[in-house]
Amino acid sequence: MKNEGTTEDAQFQIYCHGPLLHTVQMAQLYQDSKTFVDMKLKNRPEKTMEEFNAFMLKYNDTPTEAEIRDFVDTHFEERGKEFETWVPNDWKENPEFLNAINDPDLKQWGSDLNGIWKELGRKMIEDVHKNPEYYSIIPVDNPVIVPGGRFIEFYYWDSYWIIRGLLYSEMYDTARGMIENFLSIVQRFGYIPNGGRVYYSGRSQPPFLTAMVKAYVDFKKDYSFALEALDTLEHEFEYWMNNHTVQAKGYDVAIYTDASTGPRPESYREDIKTSEDFRTDEDKEQIYTELKAGAESGMDFSSRWFVDENGTNDGGLKNLKTRSIVPVDLNALLYMNAKIIAEFHDKAGNTAKSAEYEAKAARILEAIQAVHWNEEAGVWLDYDMINQKPRNYFVPTNLSPLYTGAFNKSDSERISASVLKYIDDLKLDSYPGGVPNTLAHTGEQWDFPNVWPPMQYILIRGLENLGTPEAKKLSERWGHRWVKSNFEAYKQTQTMFEKYDALRFGGHGGGGEYDVQKGFGWSNGVIIEFLTKYGGDLSLSNSAVSTVSKNTVFSLTVALLISVFGTMLGRSLW
């Protein structure tokens, strides 16, 4: 809640929480709930609120849908008004990475993807800076590359893969500008919101800012940028450690959570519906928080966050218990952040500070080992604080410590053997379209059979990082397959999707609360990096199917049958 009577409060009541938002969103004027909260105000927020109060009085608090539509048309402009056309001035027709690609069709695709950056660029008009209270967009100085589709503003963790892609495309100024926006947001708000809208306040996304700075510095060999950013990176790190940690098994561990009130503004009606079976206001508020914590994890939504009465991952959104599950990835990421901050301090000659962050990293590593490593499963697992037990369900993040380096390198051989056995036991190598996000068929978008680019990246780079010949071989195979499968989808549709389908080579994903989105920032970023990495060896003339194991056809048939039966029975059989 903001100070009553202020402009900020009126803006908050319109876009974040209050009767106006409730009235409009429940009237279901638009197919996508996000449309309304992206619209610009025609008058100052205080005046809009005054006129809304008069409007409600006139219609006895029960205006019809047509009257609400009329109110919205009179007081709001269509979405997208905050941007002007912008072509990044550092865009290059022929960045060097294209020369690393041998296959002519893949090279052309790389060039197409490089061209898509121009379509995904957004620059705010001057009026946003002068009159920010008329908009839900968070003003930032530099233009950004957005994910695409309905996502016309920055998203925190998406930007990591977008920035990496930009760096391979040699768009250094755009990449740096986006990082500088994030640094300034941490300085202004203390943390980075989920996305670039005021209605995303109260929750963040997996913390990748420090890794963004590291990526930039590694590309440009420009440590001075890291040193300028260092205070802010520490600030963000401490924000997570101070506001997101709980105790599990006697260790301080981080969880995803949320600090706002009410349903998600951008999915308001959907959250009200989910809360219908909860009786008290307090219980409704609890489920809203679980939903928003799920959004903070980036995996909104997934059986990963369901805990039913038996302590399993069965159920649906009503069973969300995001805040009671200690997530492997968040703790692994915080470990990586502490290590990078220690490295930057070391470069700056701040020996004591460097040691301080090394010690923080060591404590996080100890907690990851004690809370998440599971000898029986042979991998890291999320931890259920309600039932005080590990959650033995597959999510790619179970392998995320490999990517962030949160494992004991001297143990690589042993870890490699057990992780590869885990992959084999779960037949994770058997899906032609990539490794699914979970094995639970719930209809949620972060569940089976959807495959997400950031998770393929973390798996592929993590196995490479593990460093044994077997792990590296699998990493490469999955890398090749991911490129070929994305290419197949592109060849058929001329489109890059936000998510793909494990069961179909070249198939795109679906499910969840909105239609599959096209564009798409992180998908393009991951492919540009992988084309650079594998482009010398990859050829489209090798049959796609030859890149997957011999079990594929059998496993695929079984997977399809289970999916079909699961859908017929209306529940997960996975």
Ligand SMILES: OC[C@H]1O[C@H](O[C@H]2O[C@H](CO)[C@@H](O)[C@H](O)[C@H]2O)[C@H](O)[C@@H](O)[C@@H]1O
């Ligand atoms: O409107 C529903 C949700 O949409 C976003 O989440 C999804 O898209 C993001 C942008 O690509 C991505 O970062 C996230 O992982 C996706 O699940 C948004 O981030 C959510 O807060 C929002 O409720």
